[in-house]
Each structure stands twice: as C-alpha cells, then as structure tokens.
Amino acid sequence: MIETRNLRHRYGGDDGPAAVDGVSLSIADGEFVVLAGPNGSGKSTLVRHFNGLLDPDEGEVLVDGTPVSEDLVAARTRVGMVFQQPRDGFVAATVGADVAFGPENLGLPREEIDRRVGEALAAVNMAGRRDERIDELSGGERERVAIAGALAMDPGHLVLDEPFTGLDAPARESVVEQLRALRDAGTGVVLVTHDLRDALELADRIVALADGQVAVDAPPAEVRERLPDLGIRVPPASERESPVPGRESTSPEREP
Numbered sequence: 219m220i221e222t223r224n225l226r227h228r229y230g231g232d233d234g235p236a237a238v239d240g241v242s243l244s245i246a247d248g249e250f251v252v253l254a255g256p257n258g259s260g261k262s263t264l265v266r267h268f269n270g271l272l273d274p275d276e277g278e279v280l281v282d283g284t285p286v287s288e289d290l291v292a293a294r295t296r297v298g299m300v301f302q303q304p305r306d307g308f309v310a311a312t313v314g315a316d317v318a319f320g321p322e323n324l325g326l327p328r329e330e331i332d333r334r335v336g337e338a339l340a341a342v343n344m345a346g347r348r349d350e351r352i353d354e355l356s357g358g359e360r361e362r363v364a365i366a367g368a369l370a371m372d373p374g375h376l377v378l379d380e381p382f383t384g385l386d387a388p389a390r391e392s393v394v395e396q397l398r399a400l401r402d403a404g405t406g407v408v409l410v411t412h413d414l415r416d417a418l419e420l421a422d423r424i425v426a427l428a429d430g431q432v433a434v435d436a437p438p439a440e441v442r443e444r445l446p447d448l449g450i451r452v453p454p455a456s457e458r459e460s461p462v463p464g465r466e467s468t469s470p471e472r473e474p
C-alpha cells in the first residue's frame with residue numbers, strides 16, 4: 219500500500235508555487251492506477267515521493283504503513299520506478315549487467331541475483347538477451363530492459379513515468395502487453411501518462427491531477443466524460459476496444 223497524506227511539494231522554497239498541493243491518496247497492493255493530467259499538473263513530482271526521491275514540504279508518504287522518510291531502503295525496495303526515456307538511466311553496458319545492478323546493491327547472493335535477472339528478463343520477453351549491448355537496442359527494447367531492472371528488485375508496486383514517450387506503435391503495444399502481464403501476475407502498477415490511448419482498458423482506477431490537486435479519482439468508466447475538460451486525451455471507444463497496431467504513430471498532444 220502506498221499512501222500520501224496531505225502531501226505538498228514546492229520547488230524553490232516556501233514561497234514557490236505548490237507543484238503538488240495537498241494530495242491524499244491510497245494505492246492498494248495489486249491495484250493498476252493510471253495517473254493522468256496535463257503537462258505540469260504535478261504527476262512526476264507526486265510519484266517521486268512514492269519512494270523518497272523527493273521530500274515533502276508538508277504531509278507524509280507511507281509505504282506499507284511506514285513513513286518513507288523513516289525507511290528509505292524499504293520504500294525503494296517495495297516501489298520500483300521506471301523513468302521517462304530510460305536511455306540515460308542505464309548503469310551498465312549490457313542488458314544482464316544493468317538488470318543485475320539493483321539486486322547486487324541489495325547484497326543478495328549471486329545465485330539469487332541470477333535468478334532474479336532471469337525472471338525479470340523473461341517477464342519482459344527479453345530472455346536470452348543478457349549479453350546484448352543496451353546501446354544497440356531499440357527504444358522499445360530499452361524500455362523493457364528498464365522495466366526488467368525495476369522488476370529485479372521484486373517490487374510490490376511498479377511506477378512508470380510516461381513509458382510510451384518516443385515509442386512507435388508496435389513498441390508501445392509491446393510495453394502495454396508487459397504491463398498487462400504484470401497486472402495479471404498481481405504487481406501493482408502506477409502508470410503516469412497524459413495520454414490514455416494505451417492505458418484506459420488496463421486501469422482499475424484513473425487519478426487525474428490538475429494544478430497539483432486530485433481533480434478526478436474513479437474507475438475508467440465513470441470518468442471518461444470528465445477527462446477532456448482537464449486536457450486529457452481520451453481515445454474513441456472503437457480505438458480502445460480493437461486497437462490496431464501501427465494505426466497511429468503520432469499524437470498531437472504528445473510531448474516533442
């Protein structure tokens with residue numbers, strides 16, 4: 219369980235505007251939450267509190283009932299993060315070495331590290347590719363390696379911040395499939411996006427931010443009509459129900 223209680227975050231000291239402005243949320247184990255909202259609404263700032271990458275100015279964040287500030291290691295073990303455009307986020311040259319980095323830092327025995335790396339790569343359809351160089355992979359494959367790196371920590375919740383940015387339609391579809399499989403295996407997922415094309419049918423719940431506050435928090439079916447008013451693109455029903463890979467490769471609202 220991830221909980222925020224009246225969480226407030228200001229960049230630039232006490233006088234700065236609140237990027238996250240009094241957010242109270244509970245995310246249950248195994249829940250698939252899509253965190254939506256227009257550019258600058260506070261999504262990335264909010265999720266960076268889930269494992270202590272940022273400190274609250276007010277309020278608190280708890281993971282499994284323990285304040286993140288009291289046990290940073292527990293929060294980071296329990297909540298895995300995959301950042302936007304992971305191109306710069308890799309720490310090793312090869313797939314296997316990169317995915318092993320987190321478990322190695324936990325000080326786990328070599329056999330356990332190997333087991334975790336194998337399972338994590340299998341979960342993202344990258345089994346047998348440990349020795350490949352990351353700089354020779356496609357964007358979608360890199361994204362999957364980044365997800366595997368987070369999975370190797372055996373997290374209860376996986377947080378992905380705009381994982382579809384820069385991916386073409388087949389690569390997006392592949393990442394969506396991995397997320398669906400994770401959800402079905404019981405891993406909680408928090409998917410940050412301002413574009414719901416790929417996400418709506420996966421979500422148990424949509425949380426939409428506006429100006430750092432929760433504007434909507436409800437199951438997808440209940441919120442569809444309200445999202446466009448918040449600047450959130452909602453796919454037409456036909457697009458959601460029968461996605462055709464390759465049909466669209468750009469979105470006017472996607473970031474450059």
Ligand SMILES: Nc1ncnc2c1ncn2[C@@H]1O[C@H](COP(=O)(O)OP(=O)(O)OP(=O)(O)O)[C@@H](O)[C@H]1O
Pocket residue numbers: 229230237255256257258259260261262263264412
């Ligand atoms: N490091 C920073 N320093 C100062 N202000 C920041 C910083 N990071 C974000 N902000 C500001 O905080 C607000 C929320 O930004 P945040 O990145 O959390 O929003 P977001 O919803 O994730 O946006 P996007 O969809 O563009 O990624 C914005 O006004 C942004 O300009």
